[in-house]
Amino acid sequence: MKNLINKIHQNQYFLLFILLFAYVQSVYIRIAVRRQIDIYIFTPEAALASTLGAGILFVIILFFIQKWQKSDTFSNAVMLRIFAISLLVFVISMQLIGFLIALAFDKIEKNFNQHVLLFSLLSDFLSGIIYGSFFLAYYYYRKNKKQLQKLSTYNEALAESRINQLKNQLNPHFLFNNLNVLDQLIEEDKHKASDFLNEFAEIYRYVLQASDKELVSVKEEADFAEQYFKLIEHKYGEAYQLNLESKNTNALIAPLTLQLLIENVIKHNLGTAENPIEIHILMDENITVSNNINLKKNSKSVSGRALKNLKEQYSLLSENAIEIHQTDQEFSIIIPFIYN
Incomplete structure (x- = not known):
């Protein structure tokens, strides 16, 4: 009844x-x-x-x-x-x-x-x-x-599972790259290596926390990117320069996005004090990360697995895809914002 x-x-x-x-x-x-x-x-x-x-x-x-x-x-x-x-x-x-x-x-x-x-x-x-x-x-x-x-419901669960899988691929990538930097600094300058290790510990704490989140605020990610770039300066000095301009901080993005893009620039371009690689990050209607080009001899013209994973992650999180533009002088990536 x-x-x-x-x-x-x-x-x-x-x-x-x-x-x-x-x-x-x-x-x-x-x-x-x-x-x-x-x-x-x-x-x-x-x-x-x-x-x-x-x-x-x-x-x-x-x-x-x-x-x-x-x-x-x-x-x-x-x-x-x-x-x-x-x-x-x-x-x-x-x-x-x-x-x-x-x-x-x-x-x-x-x-x-x-x-x-x-x-x-x-x-x-x-x-x-x-x-x-x-x-x-x-x-x-x-x-x-x-x-x-x-x-x-199934697609959401599948997408969340895939995002976590992609994050798990990126985190070891971040860890091993910076441990390699630390190894080189230990041989060159132990005091510098000690400072690098302390900053790296703080940064990796954020990495572990962000890994549990699907999205983070633009402000959090921008602060992390600037802190991460200090690690880069420990190794390369003024060979790479960062200019971050933030106009829109009310949106969300996938965690570690900016760190990965900065790392991608350094991986593929050779910077020197005389001819530095300038990385510009503009946050307006979306995120535009651009840099002048000076490709390393052993670098491929296209990005590797990390950037490919990031593109796949955004295809699951947003209706707008990541855009990549390249000329002889400049390489740029446009990342869509995500709103609640």
Whole structure:
């Protein structure tokens, strides 16, 4: 009983529509037949009877759906089969119910003569088509909606899993690169290496915290980028220069985005004190990271796995893709902002 009440509550608007349609239909038929308007025309007993008959039809259709439609995949052939058999069973059921009522009140001859029987069969058949069509349309709409919700949930879970996988690929990349820098500094200058290690510990703490987040604020990422660039200065001095201009700090971006892009510039370009590589980061309607080009001899013209992973991460997080532009003098990447 409780389950039935819950079902009625869940489908209350559809059932209300059926009741209103049945009422309007009964009023229209009475006016068409009697060709006059009186109080009887607006009484609801015919609408209630039609709604009850529609309920019987719905139960029959659900029975055959559960019996024959085993797959979640929609099939026109199966639907037509269900509809046809349900319609036949409904007409037979309504005639049987009518016969039992007539038998109880001794009205068989009056209600089951040839003329009345033909009219009753036609009426039940047309009602079955109308209300059955309403029900099937509603049922498959609800079913499709649930499938879309499941698919959406699955895609979100898949995207989140893929993002975490990409982050797990980037974090070791960040760690090993900076440990290599530390190893070189230890050979060159132990005091410098000590300062680098202290700053690196602070930065890596942010890396670990950010790894648990899908998105971070632009301000957090900008502060981290400037702190990270101090590590670069420990090794390269003024060979690489950073100019960060922030106009938009209300948006979100994927964590470690700026760090990866700065690292990408240094990986592919050779900077010197006389001919430095200037990295410009502008945050306006989006993030534009640009730099002058002085490619290393062993550097590929296209970016490697880290940038490829970043592009894939943004394809999961945003409708706008990362844009890459390159000329002989300048390389630039445009990163879309993400808003709640």
